Structures are given as C-alpha cells and as structure tokens.
Amino acid sequence: MQPKRTDRLELPKPDAISASHSRKVAAAIRVAIDAAGGSISFAEYMQHALYAPGLGYYSAGAAKFGAAGDFVTAPEISPLFGAVLAQQVACVFAQLGGGDLLEPGAGTGALAVSVLRKLRELDALPGRYLILEVSPDLQERQEQRLRAEVPELLSRVTWVAQLPQNFSGVVIANEVVDALPVERFRISAGKVLQARVSAEGPRFAWSYADAPAALQKAVTQIESELGVEFAEGYESEVSLSARHWLSDVADAVSTGFIFVIDYGLSRREYYAQERHEGWLRCHFRHHAHNDPLILPGIQDVTSWVDFSAIAEAACSSGMTVAGYLTQADLLLHGGLQEELADFSKLSMTEQIKLSAQVKLLTLPAEMGENFKCIVLARGDLSVPPALGMSDRMHRL
C-alpha cells in the first residue's frame, strides 16, 4: 500500500540496530561498487539493497509488513481480499476439474491463509499451494503463520525454489512485480543514459553512463510505440526484470490464469511527459519518499508497474490478456458483496472494523484506483466472474 508521501527530511530516525544493519548493507554495496570499477547500475543497487543474502531488506529480518514495519499490503489489511481472489480461483478450478495454486512472493503468508480458508469453505481446495519465495526470512514467517492459522491445510503447501513445469491452475502475484529491480534512465543531449550508483564518502550518489544495448533498445521502443520523444532531462524506469520474470512465469503455465496485482498503470500513463521523475517509491516506517540511495537494506524500494509491458511479455509467451481492471472493480465485481452478506449480523465493533478495511481496499484515494489487476490466460477457459465487467484492457 502507498503510505502518505513525505519529505525525506521528515523521515523518522532508524533505531540503533537498524542503523547498524544499514551500515553493513552499505559496506557490502561499496564492495560491489569497487569491484565494478566505481559504479553499479541502479538495478544492481536495488538488487543488493533488497535481496543481498542475509543483508537485503527482504532477505534479512526487518519487520517490513504491518504497524511495526514500513508498509501494509491488501492481504494484510483484510482477509476479504484473499476471499474474493479465492472465488475467482474456485471458478477456474471448476472448469479445470481441480488445479494447483502458485503464489510467488507470499510476504507473511496472509494471502495464503485467507485464500486457503475460503477455498476450503467453497470445497475447492487446490491440489497443491506452491509458494515461490526468494526471502528465507519470509519463508520462515510464512510457514509459522500457516502452521498457526491453518495447521490442517499445511500439508497442501509446498515451498519451491524454482517455477514448476506444466503448471495447471492459478498464479497470484500481489505486490511482487513492484519489488523487482528496475533500470533507471535519463535523456541527455538526445542520448539514453543509464543511471548508476557510485560511492561518495559515506553516501551513495547518482552517476550516468551510456545505456547498455538492452536498456537503450527498451527506451527507444517505448518512444516509438508511444510516438513521443522524451525531453532533455526526462528520467524514468524500465523494468527489464519484470518482463523476464513474467515470461518465465507464463512459460511455466500450461493451462490457467495468472493474476498480477500491483500499483501501476498503462505505458502511456507511465511515460507521460509530465511524469519526468519516474515512479520510484521508497517506504520507511510508513513514510513514502523517493530517495532510494539512503537507508540501504532497511527501507523498501519499489517502482510502479508498467502493465503494458506485463501484457506484452505474456503475449510473447503465447498467453492472452483476459482482463485489466482496478483493484476496486476486482473486488466489487468479484464477490465482495457475497463476503459481506452477514454484515448486519455482526457487532457494531466488527462492522466498523470491516467498513474501514473495505474503504482502504476500494476507495479511489486509497488502494482502489492506483492498484490494478491484470489477468493473463492460457487455454480455452471462460473468464472468472470479476472480469465480466469494468474491463480497462483498451488502456493497455
């Protein structure tokens, strides 16, 4: 979820343990910068800051999620989110005669718990619930949570180190793509430059060099597809890793659907001329700002998602785009009302709690509009109920 935007100077001070951890992460990044001859690409910096083994934000033990952490995601806000997704999954399993579920990047396991609970209620449990998680710290937390909250379903859950082959069923990736390292570029004197990170005394600083061929090509393609020429000084991001990641996931699916949910927009909106500083966002103790070079290893670094790139990668892998809609539409047309059928029978306290959750998930100023869901399909399957209405595919 996007916390309120904050001026960097107003950020809270990290506690002593976090500050010490951040110094260790910074030292490891400096070693990488030295080894590379003085600078690394921003994508490499982001990879180190988030995923360096035992050190990175996701790899090490920072709280990350919830009140004590840096941000909150939809499944952490409410089990309603997972329950609505489970309704879509049940519809797919009904057509396939069963199937598996794959959740890449399962965070604390909150989504797995709510999806499994609802699928049990619908008598539509997956044969296997596979979790592909790069963070050993989060794998442990997921296992503990599932063991505590749905012990009788734990036998269906398997942690996998690689994508399965010939997967049949549904993949759900919530707020995973925004966490993949992005390349950052700047237009200067008509050339595409790659943003790089170098060390300047105790701090990290931006530097720029000619973009490598893949980045150069990606930026030129975006310009030609949109029929624009980026202005001098224009800066933004390209997620080459998101394209590769999506292609790999798509290649793993032999039949079924992939749901990718994240904050993001179409390419035309992403690369609008007025958006000349890009879409990087950092989250530290529920404050959002846009300086990824501070607090390495103890703040989340993300970038909004270009959903047109996700659609293209899926199509290149032979999948079709079955739907593209806002999170509000996904929930409102996907069965949120059914989930609230007994609302009037709840205590006043429960009603207030639930109303607050629904507002956070669906209101345009909260997560309702900025978060989108793209649904990718392989096979002759009819689309799940949420996709029947309010589709925005024409915007991609």
Ligand SMILES: C[S@@+](CC[C@H](N)C(=O)[O-])C[C@H]1O[C@@H](n2cnc3c(N)ncnc32)[C@H](O)[C@@H]1O
């Ligand atoms: C922002 S968290 C979202 C967690 C969860 N899906 C949720 O909605 O609460 C990003 C998650 O993606 C994981 N992740 C990042 N890169 C990944 C990759 N290449 N494959 C699988 N998981 C990844 C992180 O470790 C983390 O669990």
